[in-house]
Every structure is written in C-alpha cells, then in structure tokens.
Amino acid sequence: MKRREPTDPEDPMYGASSSSTSPHVGDHECITKKPKRNDYEVFLSFRGEDTHKGFTDHLYIGLVNAGIHVFRDDNELYVGEEIGPELLCSITQSKISIPIISKNYASSKWCLRSFGDAINAHKDDLDEMVVNEWEKALEEVSSLKGWESDKVYDGREGELVKTVVRYVMSELKRHFELITPKQLMGIDDRVQQVMSLIDAKFYDTGIIGIYGFGSIGKTTLAKVLYNKLSSHFEYLSFVADIRETSRHKGIECLQKQLINDVLRNPHDVSNVDGGIGFIKSRFTSKKILILLDDIDDKNQLNALAGEGSWFKAGSIVIVTTRNKSILDETVVRHVYQLNELPVNQSLILFSRYAFRKDSPQIDYWNLSRDVVSTTGGHPLALEVIGSFLRGKPKKVWKDTLKKLKKVPDRKVQKTLRISYKALDDEVQQIFLDIACFFIV
Known part of the structure; x- marks a missing residue:
C-alpha cells in the first residue's frame, strides 16, 4: 500500500489507538514482517486535524527531548508497506499508549471511535464484532484517570506537557530498574539507614558515599537505593565499574556516558577538563540521580560530580568505593560504612x-x-x-x-x-x- 498524503483525514499520521482492529492482522504477521525500528516506548493516538500542530506536536517534542522513542505519524513507516499492520504492530510493542481525545477524535477510523453518532455512522460498513470492540474500548478509556487541558494549570498546555512527560518518564523507569541479586539479606535496614541521611523533600543536593571491603555488597545496596529513589527524578545515570573503565578507557569515556544518560544525546569529550566544563554548564538546571560505582581515585569523582553546585538543588549522587580516604578528600556530604553481615x-x-x-x-x-x-x-x-x-x-x-x-x-x-x-x-x-x- 503506497503512502498517502497527510492531507487525507484517514491517514495514520492523524492518529491510531490500541482499540483499532483488523481481521487480517495478527501477532504472527507482526513477527514475520521484515525487521524495523519498532521499539517504541510511547504511542500517541490523536486526531490530526484537531491537535496535530498544537498540543500533540508540543507533547511529541517534549517526549522526544526527554529521550523517549515515540510513534506519532507516518514518518515512522516505510514507503510501500501496509499502514494498518505496521500501526497495529507499533501499538502492540509500545509500552505506553496515550490517546489525545479531541472533539473530532471519533471521526477517524484509525482512532478510538466509540462516541455515539460516530459509531452509528460506521455500523453499516463494519463488522458488528469490531463495533463492539470499539464500544468496549471506550468504556475502558472512560474509567482511566486523565487530564483535561482546559482545566489543568488554568489551561496552560505547556505545564500540562511537562506533567505528562514526567509521568511517562516515571512509568518507563519501572521497566528499567537496575538488576539486583535475588538473595538479599539485611538490605532493608541498611537502605533505611542511608535514606535517613537524605533530605526527604529533596531540597538539598547530597553526595552520599558508601564504602567497605570488595564485594561486601556496596553495589547491591547502591542499586537498591537507586531503584527506590528513581521515581523522584527525571534525569538518571548509572555509571558502573568506574575503576576498570577509567583504567582502560579513560575518565573521558565515563564523562561521555554520564552526559549521554542525562541529556539523551551523545556528546564528544576530547579531554577531562572539557568534560567538566560541559557537565557544569549543562547540568545546573537538572535535578539528577547519579550512581557512581566503584571509584578508586578522587580525580574520577571530581571529574564526574565535582561539587554539589554542578546540579540543580535536590539532586543526589551515590558513590561506592573501597577507599574511605577518597570520600574524606572530596565534597561528599554523608558517609556510610557497609560492614559484614552478622x-x-x-x-x-x-x-x-x-x-x-x-x-x-x-x-x-x-x-x-x-x-x-x-x-x-x-x-x-x-x-x-x-x-x-x-x-x-x-x-x-x-x-x-x-x-x-x-x-x-x-x-x-x-x-x-x-x-x-x-x-x-x-x-x-x-x-x-x-x-x-x-x-x-
């Protein structure tokens, strides 16, 4: 099927929803189709004539700027392929679907069409089972919590976009928690002890050091803390195995990873000083959660976190190390010694x-x-x-x-x-x- 011009109101660039169905498309077809870039995290369902150049565009840009892979329109489809099957595959594989329900949302056959007259208008052309599925989908949507753009933040859509992006980021983080051992012992007490050092309202920037012998559980404790705190932050970075990476690839490599994690955009770092300058200038407005694992030299910490003023107030940096003297010589605010198990x-x-x-x-x-x-x-x-x-x-x-x-x-x-x-x-x-x- 050839790509249609976006002026066609039925074109998929004007939106689709997870309730759309096709009697010719199933899971098997999604699997057997040629490999594509279909690892979408968010699927936007909308009526193009209503919101394509307004709220939907602003939300799409906000999500993309946050590093989220979003399916929005036919720019994501390949020329010559069937639009219906590709849309359904993208919907199925997306982690989150966001329907943007506008006045004419129900008039597109690619959108969730379960609004009274709109359903009746299509009943003569569609199978009864399909219509029933639309009606069921509307009931499900009506039970979900959502936002009304004219009632939230006094109608300021920019603020609503920020709220939706933060919510999506929080939901996606649940799929990407750091892996921790299944067998954990005494971890709850230790987590509680470290959490007591952290400002509960995240007003102050805190650098927290965890030290102890090798393989005593520092990284595991730090990962559990990271997973516990991650929902409070929009910007995250876990820099693992710093001691070995720094030795073999240099501190610049670690700075590049940190920058890419936070900005979701690669940036070349030619030298450590340049990396420090870039991080200081670009991170000051961002509330960040960073885990710096296995530091064995104060220069590594200075190059990656430096001092609390590099980040927005409320940021948290967790550092693990075998060498307590590194923490004593830097701006680490709180130090926690991890001892052996009783x-x-x-x-x-x-x-x-x-x-x-x-x-x-x-x-x-x-x-x-x-x-x-x-x-x-x-x-x-x-x-x-x-x-x-x-x-x-x-x-x-x-x-x-x-x-x-x-x-x-x-x-x-x-x-x-x-x-x-x-x-x-x-x-x-x-x-x-x-x-x-x-x-x-």
Missing part, C-alpha cells in the same frame, strides 16, 4: 544458596555454622561457597571446611586482593604487619 544473617544467606531455604538441614547444621564462621560475614564468600556445597556429601563439606580454615576461596581472594592493592603503599605495609600476628 552471624544469624550470614547463616540465612548461606542456607539460601546451599539448601535453597532459610536454614540448614538438621544433619548439616553444625557444619554450616562452621563454614559460615570462616567467611567473616562476607556476602560473596557466602554465595560462592554455599553454591559450591549445594547437594554435595558431608565428606566434601568437611574437606572444604579444612581448606577454608587455611586459605579462602580463590574467587573471594581475588576480590579482596583488589581492595588491598587500592591501599597506599604505607597502608599496605601496615596491613601486612598486622596480618603477621594472625599467622600460627
């Missing part, structure tokens, strides 16, 4: 990996307690060793326990060695001297 929580976490329940089997109880005591409440050790011992006979447990009393698990050793290497030379020597006292 014995009771360690046993529960270990049991979840070793037995897939919250407590050991009776005949493995003493062995489990002994194994847990060798980990020192280290979550990674509990996970690695518990997973290894799951389903193994007691002989393997006993042999493993003997080894653990002499040398920790290799994976845990490797992780802890990173924390050791991050220490200054003088501190490393002090650490080794103290360690000698524990050698029998």
